[in-house]
Amino acid sequence: RTTELDSICHKAEVIPVLAIERVEDAVPLARALFEGGLTVLEVTLRTDCALEAIKRMKAALPQASIGVGTVLTPAQYRQAEQVGADFVVTPGTTEALYRYGVESPVPMLPGVATVSELMVGWQYGYRRFKFFPAEASGGVKALKSFAGPIPEARFCPTGGIGVNNAEDYLALKNVMCVGGSWLTPKSLVDAEDWNGIRLLAKEAADKFHH
Ligand code: 3PG
Secondary structure, eight states, X not given: OHHHHHHHHHXXXXXXXXXXXXXXXXXXXXXXXXXXXXXXXXXXXXXXXXHHHHHHHHHHOTTSEEEEEOOOSHHHHHHHHHTTOSEEEXXXXXXXXXXXXXXXXXXXXXXXXXXXXXXXXXXTTOOEEEETTTTTTTHHHHHXXXXXXXXXXXXXXXXXXXXXXXXXXXXXXXXXXXXXXXXXXXXXXXXXOHHHHXXXXXXXXHHXXX
């Protein structure tokens, strides 16, 4: 699991977090991000067309790694498996999700915000986590503190991260990549400005290169 997640996260320091409103946007949006150099995406289950959007992205861009985000229940986890998710991301954790994720063929990046949540995940064998909501939960300082008791855990922080603070997170030893919605501003998506998105992705890919 840890190895699979590492190989996915290694492909990108920045993971765009998407909420797709119109299913027709799915493929051109994913393609713009991919062409800009961001090859790992998280599509959240926050919109009605999310599952259909993921199916289309997987079919059109088989080389991209598509994660399904905002997974709250094992039932949604199963739906993510069925549409071909490469990984599952949760905003927080429940015992049911932790248990389901251990058995699933699709690896899970569980969301944690505190050391206690991290300790529960650790007991289930998880070593890679989403740190959410990053800025609201103590940001860089919190992650530095997590490295005291549990130095082996690695994180993908999201929530309040943008072009101006991504670097601060990526400089930490226990951060493998960062995620966020700043790469897909609503104004560009609504205008179907795929070239604008491609340029934004390229800027991030170049700036935050390994
Ligand atoms: C997530 O689920 O990762 C967040 O909603 C992304 O947070 P952001 O919109 O602050 O980037």
